[in-house]
Amino acid sequence: MDSQITVTVLCYHSISTQTTPTFANLTVEPSVFAEQMAALREQDLEVLAFRDVPEALATGRRAVAITIDDGLADAGENACTVLAQLGMTATLFVPSGYIGAHSAWLRGPDGRRPMLTSETIASLARDAFEIGSHGQSHLAADLNSPEVVECDARASRQELEDCIGGVVESFAYPFGYHSPAARRAVRAAGYLQACAVGELPARTGDDRWALPRVQVHNDTTPEELVAMATTSTPLTGRAWARSKQRVWSLGRRYAGWGPPEAGRIGGARR
Template identity: 40%
Template sequence: MDPAPLVLMYHSVDHFREDPHLVTVSPARFERQMAWLRARGLRGVGMGELLDARAAGRDRGLVGLTFDDGYADFATRAVPVLLRYGFGATAFVVSGRIGAHNAWDDGPRKPLMTDGQIRTVADAGIEIGSHGRLHVSLPETDDTELREELEESRARLEDLIGAPVNGFAYPYGHAGDREIEAVRAAGYDYACHIRPDAPSRHAVPRAYIGDRDGPLRMRAKVLRHQLRRGSRL
């Protein structure tokens, strides 16, 4: 997969006082970012739709929108904005933490989507993907734990939404050859990375988006992708 499609990586959309890991975008900033995309003729879509369109040569003007971890604010704050703009997205959910909080972080506690919220956003047309079972760094797992992280998380999510779960996002963006091959062997159609050494369908690079990303920074990130791709979106 070279050049790679343009994919933006979000996490949380919420009001905040402190955000040491820079995972949160304020609701007002998020709304402006979505408006910025639409004003430039770009449409946010989920990863499945983006990759299918790309394979058919119809991905011009499409931008992948991904949201890692499955925060509850995705359902309450992000999805209403996405639907209002006619955008899609993919939410990568930590299956073993549904309805709990981000226990893997040492920052502020954030609630994660419940079963009901996940079903609701899936019914609204949002793609649900796996972000593992417990949000562990996969290179630190043995082969058995790695298989459980990949297979059990997908089975849990498929049972929850009653539909296939085709995508995976590597927790922390940590994945080497072993992990990428394991995701492929587990039957996932694609996987999202952050900055892979060798982009592929199972190591799709993404551009981080945070609360500091106003119009100039958004434009710079889109232009950087266009230059790498060699053509305009």
């Protein structure tokens, strides 16, 4: 076990029996999710909200955090119910401009997924789930100007704070992408920490405004999930994942390809 790695931040999107070919990689069936969470619960691991990850890293505590992106209604119905039954918390990253409507930043059938309502979001916050921001319009933070990113992030924080009547301090970059300027913009918008993707556990010394997360899939077995949360990734794997992220980003800009969500970017481009 690598003592430097202390917190694995898991990343989910849709928890549903319904999906599409383009969203299948981001969808976990509710029964699978329940098995994954039950296996995690059996471990002697602290389960944190994402806002508590920086402190856990600073104090060297091994822990796991569960995050769910996109604010889809199925997260409330199929994930939070299970988590509450197991006494586990999670952070839901909500794109505030789509609350109570549909996932209209996606294209085709994916754009008709129902979103969490403001009432449900407020109720989840009261039940000790952390509500974080996924931007207002689900903009790609690295492809828009820092001014646009900051304005969008600030508006989203205000809308979510009005919704829950509490503080919103965590941000998840839509599509996982960020840049130094985007990280500064999110910080200027009042957030205290942010997460990206990266397929790596978070380590002491990682950038607080770009903490890596590990994507969980429908075919991730409970045993694999426990291993992801409790064992280290070799440095070579870490370096490989970083280079992969760079290649994805370059490829997306110049050839229009990338990870599952990347082909459906909305909003202005630089």
